Amino acid sequence: MSDIPRPELDTIEKAYARWAPVYDLVFGAVFEHGRHAAIAAAERVGGRVLEVGVGTGLSLPYYSSAVRLCGVDISEPMLRKAQQRVAELGLGNVEALSVMDAEHLQFPDASFDVVVAQYVITTVPHPEATLDEFARVLKPGGEIVLVSRVGAEAGLRRALERWFAPAARNEFAFERYAAWAQNTDGMRLIERRAMPPFGHFSLIRFGKLGGAALACDSEKPSSMRAAG
Numbered sequence: 001m002s003d004i005p006r007p008e009l010d011t012i013e014k015a016y017a018r019w020a021p022v023y024d025l026v027f028g029a030v031f032e033h034g035r036h037a038a039i040a041a042a043e044r045v046g047g048r049v050l051e052v053g054v055g056t057g058l059s060l061p062y063y064s065s066a067v068r069l070c071g072v073d074i075s076e077p078m079l080r081k082a083q084q085r086v087a088e089l090g091l092g093n094v095e096a097l098s099v100m101d102a103e104h105l106q107f108p109d110a111s112f113d114v115v116v117a118q119y120v121i122t123t124v125p126h127p128e129a130t131l132d133e134f135a136r137v138l139k140p141g142g143e144i145v146l147v148s149r150v151g152a153e154a155g156l157r158r159a160l161e162r163w164f165a166p167a168a169r170n171e172f173a174f175e176r177y178a179a180w181a182q183n184t185d186g187m188r189l190i191e192r193r194a195m196p197p198f199g200h201f202s203l204i205r206f207g208k209l210g211g212a213a214l215a216c217d218s219e220k221p222s223s224m225r226a227a228g
């Protein structure tokens with residue numbers, strides 16, 4: 001991890017070292033709906049799943065035993081909690097939990113069928129570069145599944161956001177995620193679905209072209225679909 005820009009990550013590490021002891025209590029229930037939606041999306045693809053920013057591993061017990069899981073996180077104290085959970089619950093489908101930066105994943109290309117990142121992408125220093133890295137380790141036909149804060153595009157929700165988080169502005173407007181898919185070879189946006197609390201978060205799914213997806217009619221542009 002020598003090429004990680006340390007100052008930005010040090011701040012994040014320190015913040016999550018403080019959160020680790022109370023994280024489950026504060027953020028367990030409030031993000032539950034999004035976690036279940038992300039897991040359901042990942043399970044539809046199945047196979048080998050990478051959870052980036054796995055944190056204390058709150059989501060790990062909800063995957064079926066058929067799915068093989070790897071988890072990575074920049075915070076060692078958060079990961080220690082995840083390791084404890086895996087041991088206590090005997091989660092045999094968790095292959096590995098490792099300290100790793102989301103933007104510099106230490107996995108070969110095309111290692112995973114699904115990359116899941118819940119409540120993570122808005123905390124990393126370079127969201128687009130991080131998404132590039134997710135796409136790199138994804139197998140053709142695989143999916144990136146995010147649950148992420150999305151800036152309100154207009155109206156009252158946008159006004160409230162600016163009031164509560166003036167520094168954040170609209171930097172995570174949905175257009176930013178959509179533009180990444182549009183500008184990235186072989187990736188496409190599959191779905192965006194609002195998630196509680198307050199619709200501030202969305203489930204966002206991207207697909208990597210190739211593999212089984214090519215065999216599916218609905219994946220092709222309409223001009224390529226069989227008539228009738």
Ligand SMILES: C[S@@+](CC[C@H](N)C(=O)[O-])C[C@H]1O[C@@H](n2cnc3c(N)ncnc32)[C@H](O)[C@@H]1O
Pocket residue numbers: 009012016027031035052053054055056058059072073074075078100101102103117118119120123124125
């Ligand atoms: C809001 S928590 C979400 C944890 C978990 N996904 C959940 O649903 O509860 C964000 C997590 O992302 C991790 N994180 C932040 N920046 C990261 C990075 N650059 N690389 C890997 N993990 C990171 C934090 O340490 C923290 O555990």
